[in-house]
Amino acid sequence: MWKWLHPYAKTESAYQLCSSLKPWLWGGALLSLAVGTVWGLAFAPADYQQGDSFRIIYIHVPSAILSMGTYVAMAVAALVGIVWQWRTAFMSMIAMAPVGALMTFIALFTGAAWGKPMWGAWWVWDARLTSELILLFLYFGVMALYVAFDDKQQAGKAAGVxxxxxxxxxxxxxxxxxxxxTLHQGATISKFDTPSIAPEMLWPLLINLLGFALFIAAVTVVRLQNEILRREIHRPWVQQLAASRLEQKKVEPRHAV
Incomplete structure (x- = not known):
């Protein structure tokens, strides 16, 4: 069942896959975020209790959901790296970590901005907020542990654990x-049978959720490619790739000044 994944344990195959996926991910992310954000901020109706201040939901909810989703994906990559000793899995794990940390920070920041008018405070030691803050520290811990080792294979194992x-x-x-x-409201869009949000508000939120996910994937593949090149700099295929790009730059036509 998982045989199709085996070729991507090789860094060269993983790099080529990233090159193939990158334009589609960036294109889908930009389109989805443009549609979802404009729809949500400009055309979705105001909430009957919160008014227009609810519109921060179109940034806060996707970033909060995907801060957790990215961490789970990072943990899965860590598990694959530890069990099957795939270097590309550890590289994927560390490529996701800063992006997940950014999503967590955005979730915390927008949550604080939303909480001030709703709760009267920027921050409370609420269970949801505190555990989300711990998630940010976990991301930082994984990144710090990875850079603490000179041997990146051992660094991947330690950070993976x-x-x-x-x-x-x-x-x-x-x-x-x-x-x-807690002060934090309950589930909204995860109740798929009866979501606690009107459809005209829900659809732009779902589109933005897709856009955030594609954005995270796009940044991750770029970071993964950079990590592969950094780790495999002495491999013949990397040197050949660098030579071909250098040759391509030499033959590019230059405009006269």
Whole structure:
């Protein structure tokens, strides 16, 4: 079943796959984010209680959901790297980490901006907010542990173990509003049978969720390619790639000044 994945354990194959996916991911991300953001901020109706201040949901909710989703994907990559000893899996893990940290920061920042008019405070030590903050520290910890080792294979293993241990925080974030009495509102779009949001507000949110996911994937493949080139700089295929690009630049026509 998973045989189709095996070729991508090779860095060259993974690099070529990233090159193939990159334009589609960037194109889909830009289109989805443009449509979802404009629709949500300009055309979706105002909330009957929160007015226009609810519109931050179109940034806050996708970033919050995908901060957890990216961490789970990072933990899966870590598991693959530890079990099957795939270097590309460890490279994928570390390529995702800064992007996931950025999504977590955006979720925390927009949540604080939303919480001020709704709760009267920028920050409270709410279960959801606190566990999301811990997620940001976990991302930082994985990145710091990775750069602490000169041997990047050992660095990947150490950071991978930390990523796997930290994944226990993800269900705590998700179910915190059900397990504890918190200020944070309950589930909105995850109740697929009866979502607690009007369809004309829901669709731009789902489009932006797709756009954020494609953006994360696009940045990750770019970072993965850079990590592969950095780690494989002495490999013949990397040197051949660099030579071909240098030759291509030499033959590009130059405009007269």
């Amino acid at each position: 930390m990523a796997l241990v930290g994944v226990v925080n993800v269900p705590i974030i998700h179910y915190s509003v059900e397990w504890w009495n």
